[in-house]
Amino acid sequence: MKRMLALLMTLMLLLGLCACGAGSSGAGGDTAASSSGGASNEMNSTDSGWDNGSTQDAPQESEGQSSASVYQDAKLIRRAYLQIQTETFDQAVEALEKMVQECGGYFQNASVEGGSLRNQSASRWGNYTIRLPQEQFDTFLGRTGELGYVTSQSESSENVSQQYYDTEARLKAQRTKQERLLSLLEKADSMETIVALEDALSEVEYEIESLTTSLNEYDSLISYSTIELTLDEVGSITQTPGERDSLGARMMAGVQSSFRGLINGGRELLVWLSYNLVLVLVVAAVAVVAVVVLRKKGVLSWKKRGPGDGPGTPIG
Structure with a gap:
């Protein structure tokens, strides 16, 4: 009987120890699972953050590349209009010719008027139409102060991209049409068909020539900017005080101008x-x-x- 009681107590003790071990193991497993889940969530959130960042950055880079590509592909016709005064007309003309040559440009038109053999003191003026490579446009404008006093300057840019690419597409279509007509002409077996195809080819060739001429004109205006420059000869270059200058400065300028007028009149x-x-x-x-x-x-x-x-x- 005692042995039976001792055996029962031993079994109960063993069952209690197994239950404690299972509970401890379950708690540890839950903790590990929780820890593992947290790490997994952190990795997922981190990956998600990187994905979001890369997703947001990608469109910005694409937009930047797109705008830069559009700017590079833009067909711009640049023009400038300048009026310059100089006291040394001949030297200014020589300097202008040298500047145009150094910038790789040329004179499309050049004319000098005024002055005469009977009146050497008569003022002269020159009108020039200058064509410069587009990359030298800003460089040339930055050096115009070497010629004299720039009294007026204006610039303009005309974007002809739409007209240019439309003309280019039409030209491509006409050339494709020309190839098809030539292919049909080779297979034609009647005089009536040959005449009709030749008439159609003449119209297509005329259209191709017209579109090619337009593209060449666009290319010329785009690759070479145009500058209209007027060079005026003056006796003296003076800066007249503006309305915001003091009364004394404006009166002094008026007196000086009167004396200059008197001297010039006497001469x-x-x-x-x-x-x-x-x-x-x-x-x-x-x-x-x-x-x-x-x-x-x-x-x-x-x-x-x-x-x-x-x-x-x-x-x-």
């Missing part, structure tokens, strides 16, 4: 007299003769008339 008068000296001498001689004749006739006299002298009284 112009002397130049005119030098070119018309014979005429001046003839007029002076005629005036002297007329005075002498009138004095002899008593019409003119240096003496004053007395109180009793009438209009007909001669004065000796």
